[in-house]
Amino acid sequence: MKNMTKTSWATLICMVVLAVFPPYFLLHGQAFYMDLATRLVILGIAAVSLNLILGYGGMVSFGHAAFIGLGAYAVGIPSHHATWGGFDLIASYNGLFQLALAIVIAAVFALITGAISLRTKGVYFIMITMAFSQMAFFLFQSLDVYNGDDGLTIDVRSEFPFINLDSPMQLYGLSYGSLVAAMLLVKTIVNSRFGMVLQGAKDNNERMVTLGYNTYFYRLTAYVISGTMCGYAGFLLGNFTTFISPDMMHWTRSGELMFMVILGGASTALGPILGSSVFILMEEILSSFTIFWHLPFGLMLIGLVLFVRGGLMGLLKGKGK
Amino acid sequence: MDYTLLFVQVLNGLQLGLLLFLVASGLTLVFGILDFVNLAHGSIYMIGAFICASLTFVLGNFLWAVLVALPLTGLVGYAVELLVARRLYDKDHLDHVLGTFGLLLVLDTLAHMIWGPAGITVPLPAWLDGQIELFEGANIPVFRLLIIGTGLAVAAGLFWLVNYTRLGMLIRAGASNRTMVSALGIDIQTLFALVFALGAMLAGLAGMLISPITGATIGMGGQIIITAFVVIIIGGIGSMKGAFIAAVLIGLIDTLGRSFLDSLFELVMSENAAETAAPAVSAMMIYILMAIILAVKPQGLFPPKVR
Numbered sequence: 001m002k003n004m005t006k007t008s009w010a011t012l013i014c015m016v017v018l019a020v021f022p023p024y025f026l027l028h029g030q031a032f033y034m035d036l037a038t039r040l041v042i043l044g045i046a047a048v049s050l051n052l053i054l055g056y057g058g059m060v061s062f063g064h065a066a067f068i069g070l071g072a073y074a075v076g077i078p079s080h081h082a083t084w085g086g087f088d089l090i091a092s093y094n095g096l097f098q099l100a101l102a103i104v105i106a107a108v109f110a111l112i113t114g115a116i117s118l119r120t121k122g123v124y125f126i127m128i129t130m131a132f133s134q135m136a137f138f139l140f141q142s143l144d145v146y147n148g149d150d151g152l153t154i155d156v157r158s159e160f161p162f163i164n165l166d167s168p169m170q171l172y173g174l175s176y177g178s179l180v181a182a183m184l185l186v187k188t189i190v191n192s193r194f195g196m197v198l199q200g201a202k203d204n205n206e207r208m209v210t211l212g213y214n215t216y217f218y219r220l221t222a223y224v225i226s227g228t229m230c231g232y233a234g235f236l237l238g239n240f241t242t243f244i245s246p247d248m249m250h251w252t253r254s255g256e257l258m259f260m261v262i263l264g265g266a267s268t269a270l271g272p273i274l275g276s277s278v279f280i281l282m283e284e285i286l287s288s289f290t291i292f293w294h295l296p297f298g299l300m301l302i303g304l305v306l307f308v309r310g311g312l313m314g315l316l317k318g319k320g321k
Numbered sequence: 322m323d324y325t326l327l328f329v330q331v332l333n334g335l336q337l338g339l340l341l342f343l344v345a346s347g348l349t350l351v352f353g354i355l356d357f358v359n360l361a362h363g364s365i366y367m368i369g370a371f372i373c374a375s376l377t378f379v380l381g382n383f384l385w386a387v388l389v390a391l392p393l394t395g396l397v398g399y400a401v402e403l404l405v406a407r408r409l410y411d412k413d414h415l416d417h418v419l420g421t422f423g424l425l426l427v428l429d430t431l432a433h434m435i436w437g438p439a440g441i442t443v444p445l446p447a448w449l450d451g452q453i454e455l456f457e458g459a460n461i462p463v464f465r466l467l468i469i470g471t472g473l474a475v476a477a478g479l480f481w482l483v484n485y486t487r488l489g490m491l492i493r494a495g496a497s498n499r500t501m502v503s504a505l506g507i508d509i510q511t512l513f514a515l516v517f518a519l520g521a522m523l524a525g526l527a528g529m530l531i532s533p534i535t536g537a538t539i540g541m542g543g544q545i546i547i548t549a550f551v552v553i554i555i556g557g558i559g560s561m562k563g564a565f566i567a568a569v570l571i572g573l574i575d576t577l578g579r580s581f582l583d584s585l586f587e588l589v590m591s592e593n594a595a596e597t598a599a600p601a602v603s604a605m606m607i608y609i610l611m612a613i614i615l616a617v618k619p620q621g622l623f624p625p626k627v628r
Contacts, residue, residue, distance in 0.1 A: 054415075060414070060415050060418070062418065113612075116612050116615060116616050119615065119616065119619045120615060120619045120620070122414060123352075123358055123414045123558065124554060124558070124615070124619065124620070124621075126358070126414060126415075126418055127358075127550045127551075127554050128554060128611070128612075128615060130547065130550065131547065131550065131551050131554070131608055131611055132608065132612075134547050134608065135605045135608035135609075138604035138605060138608075139601055139604060139605055141604065142600040142601045142603075142604040143597075143601055144597075144600075145597065251543075251547060252422075252543065255418075255419075255422045258415075258418070258419060258422075259419060259422075262415070262419055292430050292433065292434055294426040294427075294429065294430045295426070295427055295430040295431065295434075297423075297426060298422075298423040298424065298425070298426030298427035298430065299423065299427060300423070301419055301420065301422060301423025301426070302405060302420050302423040302424060302427070304419070304423075305409065305412065305416045305419050305420035305423070306408055306409075306420070
């Protein structure tokens, strides 16, 4: 343990805190903190997935909330049909089926939108990803079968063998385990040959192309992996909130995800977790003071962009970078 | 096919397209010359609507309110440029998006605090409130014709401004090479602020024109800004001509899709299926259009020549 850097210590501490405190609070009758932590961890997975393409790949996706929504609807729609009838083909409470559905749909959506979006670059990419997520938003808003704007209530959570998602402790355990797995997955990807190409293409695309790499293919693969991970986070979020609506995909949600990644520090392992923690706490604290909490939040965003380089992780590492 | 209905809907689509153009032209101007992505542009559209709504009650007349609200909205735009946007120009697009997203939240919340959550309905003077019968069965509200007329006039005015005036020359020069323009002794800082305020006035005008129809509401900016972005992406970012063509195209497709898609679908599927599918498809249509255009031309219909 001697050669651990400041950042890996910070990561370790953060993960231990997240592992120990929420269950402790729950056991002492403070379910509220457990709720907060579950939301934090699930959004953390989404932020980690966004960081893979935004931080390491340089692809500024402004539409990641669409994947959360798709994952959540993959729980809600089968569950809705299982409760109210109709559409027997997908009507099911089976968690494994819903999970597979969430992953397949998120992956296909990522593949199609990614294949088109990645032909563009820079600001076009930012806006086209945003537009595609709005497309998903309006699609679900116009589906009266699933209550459109008003959203769906999930009456029965996904049913798994061995795990009972109705238990807050087990749901948190699953989410926390998934977060750790997501972080390890991203770490493995980033340090692999694949990840090196991805980062090389971020720094200088022409050079990588000249070296003979088909960077489009690398980026698309990363985009699909990221979208699928985010769809998984949506699957968990749907099971956590038991209420889903198109609002989960609204472009401001994507903006909040981006904020988490940048605030925490893009292209760092811990950054997205720090960012989502700060976001959740801020939302909770500020909104308890005033309904106008978006005002200080917005001011903070502007301040972040103007004055903080490299996010919270940048501050942690010092000015050396 | 009901041709009267078709005619009325084409006019509605044209009206939506021209309003979109007013918002998108400001976006594309600011992007073209400043290379600046402004998500808060929709908030200025909203603020224009609210200022105009308040002034309508103070001055007692909608048209006077528009005339006074226009320079006020320009001032808001100028203040935004001075306080926030100016500091963001030399950062990258990601920072622009985040910074102006913050700005959008601030402006929307301020509007919420000032004007309340409910929104304001704007009354029209009697002579604008009626309808004209253009031909047998086609009743068009006078105000919609006024919107179309104003939109076309502003588009023509902008075309003249950009192509035939000294200011327009500077704007075009600044868009292709701003370092060179400032090296030639032009006060680029003031030019930027001017362009920004102009874009704000255009967006504000769109908000004022729509407010008698939909009222001034808090969320209106966030709704139109995405469509405006789709417009400038399809048109090619920075191109005024592209923005105009794309805006009218999207206005028409969106309006016609919403009103005629179900009858089109009924030709190939059951009535029930058509009634479910049509709203879903028409809600996605402009994005599908954008996807197709970008798949063929990744930089839009009229890509910038120099960047």
